[in-house]
Amino acid sequence: xxxxxxxxxxxxxxxxxxxxxxxxxxxxxxxxxxxxxxxxxxxxxxxxxxxxxxxxxxxxxxxxxxxxxxxxxxxxxxxxxxxxxxxxxxxxxxxxxxxxxxxxxxxxxxxxxxxxxxxxxxxxxxxxxxxxxxxxxxxxxxxxxxxxxxxxxxxxxxxxxxxxxxxxxxxxxxxxxxxxxxxxxxxxxxxxxxxxxxxxxxxxxxxxxxxxxxxxxxxxxxxxxxxxxxxxxxxxxxxxxxxxxxxxxxxxxxxxxxxxxxxxxxxxxxxxxxxxxxxxxxxxxxxxxxxxxxxxxxxxxxxxxxxxxxxxxxxxxxxxxxxx
Amino acid sequence: xxxxxxxxxxxxxxxxxxxxxxxxxxxxxxxxxxxxxxxxxxxxxxxxxxxxxxxxxxxxxxxxxxxxxxxxxxxxxxxxxxxxxxxxxxxxxxxxxxxxxxxxxxxxxxxxxxxxxxxxxxxxxxxxxxx
Numbered sequence: 505x506x507x508x509x510x511x512x513x514x515x516x517x518x519x520x521x522x523x524x525x526x527x528x529x530x531x532x533x534x535x536x537x538x539x540x541x542x543x544x545x546x547x548x549x550x551x552x553x554x555x556x557x558x559x560x561x562x563x564x565x566x567x568x569x570x571x572x573x574x575x576x577x578x579x580x581x582x583x584x585x586x587x588x589x590x591x592x593x594x595x596x597x598x599x600x601x602x603x604x605x606x607x608x609x610x611x612x613x614x615x616x617x618x619x620x621x622x623x624x625x626x627x628x629x630x631x632x633x634x635x636x637x638x639x640x641x642x643x644x645x646x647x648x649x650x651x652x653x654x655x656x657x658x659x660x661x662x663x664x665x666x667x668x669x670x671x672x673x674x675x676x677x678x679x680x681x682x683x684x685x686x687x688x689x690x691x692x693x694x695x696x697x698x699x700x701x702x703x704x705x706x707x708x709x710x711x712x713x714x715x716x717x718x719x720x721x722x723x724x725x726x727x728x729x730x731x732x733x734x735x736x737x738x739x740x741x742x743x744x745x746x747x748x749x750x751x752x753x754x755x756x757x758x759x760x761x762x763x764x765x766x767x768x769x770x771x772x773x774x775x776x777x778x779x780x781x782x783x784x785x786x787x788x789x790x791x792x793x794x795x796x797x798x799x800x801x802x803x804x805x806x807x808x809x810x811x812x813x814x815x816x817x818x819x820x821x822x823x824x825x826x827x828x
Numbered sequence: 829x830x831x832x833x834x835x836x837x838x839x840x841x842x843x844x845x846x847x848x849x850x851x852x853x854x855x856x857x858x859x860x861x862x863x864x865x866x867x868x869x870x871x872x873x874x875x876x877x878x879x880x881x882x883x884x885x886x887x888x889x890x891x892x893x894x895x896x897x898x899x900x901x902x903x904x905x906x907x908x909x910x911x912x913x914x915x916x917x918x919x920x921x922x923x924x925x926x927x928x929x930x931x932x933x934x935x936x937x938x939x940x941x942x943x944x945x946x947x948x949x950x951x952x953x954x955x956x957x958x959x
Contacts, residue, residue, distance in 0.1 A: 539943050558940050584940050602940070631936070647934070673934065691934075729871070730912060749912070749935075 531571045536563040543587045548594040556588040562599050564617065576617055578609060591635045591642075598642050600630035606644050606654065608661050621661035625652050632676045636683045637739070643686060645674040651688050651698070653718070667698055669720050675732065681739035686718065689732035689746055695756075697722035697744075697767060707765055722767050727754060744769065832876065835868040835909065839878055842906045847954045848885070849894045858885050860895060865918070875910045878903070883918040889928065892917055894950065896932030897941060902955040 539558040546553055553565040553572060562578040562585055582603035589598050597609040597617070608621040628648035635642055642654040642661075651667035651674055672691035679686050686698045698718045701709035711717045730749035737744055744756040755772040762768030840863050844856035855861045860882050867879040880899055884892040896915050903913055915932050917925040931937050941947050 540939065558943055586936070602937075629937075647930075672930070 533563075533565060533572055533574070536565070536574050536577075537561065539584075542585065545588050545590055547590045548592055554588045554590065554597060556585040556599060558584040560585060560601070562588050562597075564615075566615070575615055578607075578617055578619075580607060580619060580622075581605070586630060587632045589633045589635050589642075591640055592638060593640065596635075596640065598633040598635065598644075600633045600644055602629040604628060604630060604646075604648075606630055606633055606642070606652075608642065608654075623654055623661055623663060625654075625663040625666070626650070631673065634677050634679065637679050637681060638683055641683075643677045643679070645677045645688060647673045649674060649690070649692075651677055651686070664715055665718050667696075667718050667720070669696055669723075670694070673731075676734045678735050678737040678744075680737045680742065685737075687735050687737055687744055689735040691731040693725070693728045693730065693732060695724040695728075695732060695735055695744065695746060696720050697724075697769070699765070721765060722769060724756065724769055727771060728752075743772070830869075832868045832870060835876055835878075836866045837863070838909075839866045839868060839880070839903065839907065842902060843880065843899055845957065846895075846898050846902055849891055849898070849950055849954055851885070855882070855895070859883065860885060861899075871912065875912070877914070878907070878911045879914045879916070881916050881918045889924055892928045893931050894947070894954075896928065897938060897947070898951050898954045900932065900938060901942065901951055905955075 533555070536555060537557040537559050541555050541557050543556040544553060545556075551567050553567070555563045555565065557563070560579070560581045560583055562581075563574050564576045564578065565572040566575045578597075578599065581599065581601040584602045585599050586602065587600050591597070595611055597611065598606060599609070600606045604624060604626050606623040606626070607619055608623070609617050610620045611617050623644075626644065626646040626648050628646055630644050630646045632645040633642060634645075640656060644652050644654070646652070649668070649670045649672055651670075652663050653665040653667075654661050655664050656662075657664075667686075667688065670688065670690040670692050674688050674690045677686055677688045684700045686700075687695055688698065689695045697720070699721045700716050700718055701707060701711065702716045703711040703714055705711070709717055709719055728746065728748045728750065732746050732748050734747040735744060736746075742758055746754045746756070748754065756769045757772050759768040759770050840861070843861050843866070844854060846855045846861075847853070848855060848858055848860065851858065861880065865881045865883075867881075869877045869879075871877045882895060882899065884895055896917075899915050900913060903911075916929050942951070
């Protein structure tokens with residue numbers, strides 16, 4: 505999102521040319537939408553492309569020999585569609601909108617799309633939807649400061665969990681490769697990592713009936729100086745990357761010092777931001793919010809200080825190592 | 829952090845001539861913005877954080893968001909130096925100030941609003957300098 509730039513009205517599809525490193529533009533799909541195209545998503549099989557637009561529709565494009573054809577337009581949202589995502593199975597699609605709803609769509613072998621659920625759990629705009637890597641579980645990020653999870657129950661979709669903790673709009677979420685963890689990023693300038701606990705778990709985490717509980721096990725605070733718009737969790741290396749309004753990309757890696765219940769994420773020293781030191785933060789599961797104020801500076805070494813109420817606990821619970 | 833007074837004046841010079849969406853006056857004339865309502869801090873090499881706190885004349889939600897939109901759009905177009913912008917309603921002047929502040933600082937909401945032809949037209953009329 506650049507300064508003074510208009511987001512484009514078309515989708516440009518670029519396909520890699522195998523012979524070399526050059527990318528060529530294979531198609532420009534300029535007729536599908538009347539307003540900004542906000543998100544695009546490839547189907548798992550690669551033959552379809554979904555595009556979500558501020559014009560309140562979602563187009564489904566099918567790959568042809570000489571380009572892409574819009575085979576259907578999903579309508580129903582009352583205003584801007586912010587995101588679209590395909591489930592790994594390829595038969596389900598989710599969309600979300602400023603109209604506060606999340607829609608789940610099913611597609612059959614005849615390429616017929618049907619809305620199977622309209623979920624009105626959020627109280628404000630829904631910014632992003634993401635599917636679980638291997639289960640039919642859906643996550644949504646919202647302007648109402650929460651993350652919600654949904655699954656199918658007896659022919660309908662229900663909201664099975666609400667993750668509260670962020671102090672402002674949640675812009676994005678990402679599951680790790682196992683699907684037992686979720687990362688969320690927010691306008692509150694933090695990234696939270698949530699862990700799934702099943703009923704009867706050994707860690708004493710209470711669950712409501714048969715429903716798993718998601719608990720915040722890590723709060724990465726003090727690294728970002730503006731809104732965090734996106735977070736991505738690498739399924740290969742476990743690294744977390746963030747996109748921030750302060751013009752920097754940050755990469756976090758999980759250190760060996762933590763445990764599953766108290767993961768320790770550290771800012772990788774080699775990323776493009778100006779940190780010259782590695783700050784390791786251990787987040788205790790027993791404290792819901794942690795705050796390590798690390799002063800970002802372009803020229804000087806970052807200083808790390810604790811907010812007053814944390815200083816007493818700092819020695820016992822929050823070892824911080826400052827390496828160069 | 830030290831305030832950059834020159835830059836703040838530069839910002840104020842741009843916003844003071846914005847016209848109120850309802851009345852035939854500028855924001856300066858109506859005291860919606862004043863010199864003191866602009867804060868500029870250096871946050872990097874040639875990059876500045878600009879914070880504006882404006883006071884709407886009436887406690888009307890839609891007008892407040894509209895003024896916020898005008899401020900953002902005009903500065904986006906006219907401010908020559910690299911900046912990050914935060915716009916807030918002066919505390920205590922509005923019943924739903926938190927809601928309004930959140931809206932006018934959400935860049936996706938702002939972008940979508942500017943694609944609305946009616947809103948866009950009003951904003952253009954407010955920010956365009958008279959010949």
